[in-house]
Amino acid sequence: MRSCLQKSRIDDYLLNRMDESERTGFEQHYFDCAPCFRALEKRDLVLRAVKAAGSPVLAVPFESPMSRGRRFLRPWMAAAAGAFLLAGVLLGPGLLRKPAAWIPPTGDAVRGGTIEAVAPVGGMPAAPAALEWRPLGEGVEYAVTLSGPGVDWSGRTRETRIALPAPVRGALRPDTDYRWQVKAFAPQGFFMGTSGPQPFRIGR
Amino acid sequence: MRIRKPRLDLDEVVREFRPKIGFKVRRALGARNPDWEDVTNEVLAQAVEKIRAGEFRGDSTIGTFIYTITVRRITDYIRRKTKVLKFVPEPDTPDTPPEHAEKDQELKRMIAALATLKPQYKEVLNLYYLMEMTREETARRLGLSPAKVSERVNYAQKLLRRKMRR
Numbered sequence: 001m002r003s004c005l006q007k008s009r010i011d012d013y014l015l016n017r018m019d020e021s022e023r024t025g026f027e028q029h030y031f032d033c034a035p036c037f038r039a040l041e042k043r044d045l046v047l048r049a050v051k052a053a054g055s056p057v058l059a060v061p062f063e064s065p066m067s068r069g070r071r072f073l074r075p076w077m078a079a080a081a082g083a084f085l086l087a088g089v090l091l092g093p094g095l096l097r098k099p100a101a102w103i104p105p106t107g108d109a110v111r112g113g114t115i116e117a118v119a120p121v122g123g124m125p126a127a128p129a130a131l132e133w134r135p136l137g138e139g140v141e142y143a144v145t146l147s148g149p150g151v152d153w154s155g156r157t158r159e160t161r162i163a164l165p166a167p168v169r170g171a172l173r174p175d176t177d178y179r180w181q182v183k184a185f186a187p188q189g190f191f192m193g194t195s196g197p198q199p200f201r202i203g204r
Numbered sequence: 205m206r207i208r209k210p211r212l213d214l215d216e217v218v219r220e221f222r223p224k225i226g227f228k229v230r231r232a233l234g235a236r237n238p239d240w241e242d243v244t245n246e247v248l249a250q251a252v253e254k255i256r257a258g259e260f261r262g263d264s265t266i267g268t269f270i271y272t273i274t275v276r277r278i279t280d281y282i283r284r285k286t287k288v289l290k291f292v293p294e295p296d297t298p299d300t301p302p303e304h305a306e307k308d309q310e311l312k313r314m315i316a317a318l319a320t321l322k323p324q325y326k327e328v329l330n331l332y333y334l335m336e337m338t339r340e341e342t343a344r345r346l347g348l349s350p351a352k353v354s355e356r357v358n359y360a361q362k363l364l365r366r367k368m369r370r
Contacts, residue, residue, distance in 0.1 A: 007358060008339065015336055031224050031274075032267030041227065046361050048235075049314035050333040057319045058330035 004036060010043045115142075115182050115195040124202050127172040130163040136184040136193055143185065148178030174202050212266065214252055222248060224267075225274050232278045239281070247277045310368075317367035325360040332357055 012018050013026050030037045050058065116134040131144055144162050145154045153168045172178065179199050184192040226244045233240050251270050254260060260269050318329070331342045332353065343350040 008354060011332075011357075015333075027228060028268050028271050031221070031228075031271040032265045034220070037224055037227070041223070042361065042365070044227075045310065045314055046329075046364060047333050049311055049318055049364075050329050052311060053315045053318050054334065055330070057315065058326045058334055 004033060007039070007043065010036075010040050013040070014044055014047050115184055115193050117180075117182070117195045117198045120180070120200040121198055122200060124200055127169045127202055128164065128200070129169065130161050131180050131182070132161045133182050133195055135160045137186075139187045140192060141185045141187070143183045144180065145182075146178065146180040149173070149176055151178065172202055177201050212255055212260070214255065217255065217266065217270075218248055218252065221251070221267075221270050225270065228271075228274050229278060233281070239285075243277060243281050247274045250277065313368050314364060317364045320367060321360060321363060325356060325363065328353060328356040329360055 009026065013023065018026060030040055115136050118132040118134060120128040120131070131146070133142070139158075141156060141158055142160070142162070143154065143156050146164070146168065147153075150173070151168060151171045153165070155162050177199060178201070179197045181195055181197050183194045186192050222244065225247050226240070229240045229243050229247070230237075233243065247270070251273050254269075254273070260266065318326070321329070327346065328342060331337045331345055332339065337345065339350045339353050342348075343353045346353070348356075
């Protein structure tokens, strides 16, 4: 058996939103109508519980419109979104990384030992008279190169130092970047190691 | 012509109307008023007495007859109490009688059920019942239609009853 009163009317009564005549009519009705009185009692219990519970029970944390949208996500949607995010995390750094600066190929593979460069390295007060490095072994032949704007020189020696010819030295300009490199070769001619490119700059 | 008086089962009358009278009296006097049950019993006793005396002639429904007695008795109580309160301080509210323990238990279970509702139902009950916003105000606040608010309140009630039966 269903209540013949609308539930909104029951709420209006319980929340004191009726005037005197409406309230009297409503009360006379539920005195005569058992289903309506049962509906009224049920609604009253909910209202009393809400009032007794108060905000601590009913407070809902603020939800942004975006998080409200999450309620409508189906499981497969969430799974697809998760897979997409995972792919982004794994591939993203590779896709977003800045391309490496292009370095002209030298034809050298860096292998073997490393030669420690001594001078020149970094800033120099004047054009260097020689290039110097640490020895890599006995009987080693060193091939040295120096390059930069307007300069492209190379030389060979069995020492751990090589003097720059006067024309090369004279070609070095202040406030200009240059690089030099030394490679070591065994007596049989095979490659032993390199210093790697060593930048230097001549100050004014 | 003789008027046939309606035949009433008085036990049935008491069984049916005690909760209704009690509900009306509690609303009129306040649920925390310790006198509400005495007033309810007085209304019932008066109604039974009047029915036995043949004062209920069937001109109205039995509900309207008892409702009228209830309203008069409540008015008397309030008038008398107002006079008494001029001289006597209000007594402390006594402890809950044992017969009300079941009702209290029901309320506690309902509160526990409220805590388990989904946020969408909690927020509508919070605005509509606790903050006493109208259906339209609640609808505006939640970005719903007024019909949707009613639907959620009704469904929340259904969920609560279901949770309480478990």
